[in-house]
């Protein structure tokens with residue numbers, strides 16, 4: 825009994841110490857001229873979907889939840905946000921070239937259609953971020969028209985289920 829109590833105490837101590845090694849949560853300053861809404865016509869209903877379900881990982885306006893302050897969960901959350909921003913950051917949209925913008929818009933529709941985005945673990949904690957079939961339609965209709973505005977073409981495999989694509993956006 826004594827030994828078990830000591831082990832528990834040590835574990836509690838370790839978890840407390842680990843809190844000092846939490847990752848940094850950043851929200852880099854946003855240049856309002858470079859955001860996606862500054863560059864593209866984003867209707868209110870599309871903006872709402874992006875803000876509600878995507879911005880926490882794909883913008884510099886992340887709303888950090890309470891559990892993002894607690895190790896070890898914080899390591900996972902911060903990693904997802906940093907990864908997400910590296911793939912697409914709607915706050916630094918203006919830095920992307922034409923090709924990347926078109927690709928990103930195309931991928932956005934694909935990722936929500938096949939259910940890859942928003943990430944599953946995020947949805948466990950944010951049930952309101954779940955997209956309805958209507959949300960997905962709204963988003964895809966918009967990405968399609970935005971791609972046309974940019975002079976691009978929608979990929980032909982749009983709408984196919986479960987296909988693998990290795991064409992990562994990161995570069």
Ligand code: HEC
Pocket residue numbers: 873874877878879880881882903904905907908911912928931932933935936941942943946991992993994
């Ligand atoms: C919890 C964080 C999180 C949320 C919320 C989230 N994403 Fe992501 N997203 C990521 C991460 C991490 C990656 C990179 C790794 C991957 O592809 O799984 C990514 C990658 C992407 C990519 C690039 C895929 C590629 O092939 O490079 C697209 C497009 C995307 N997300 C769109 C969205 C859209 C649209 C939403 C909202 C409907 C959204 N994401 C919500 C974390 C998130």
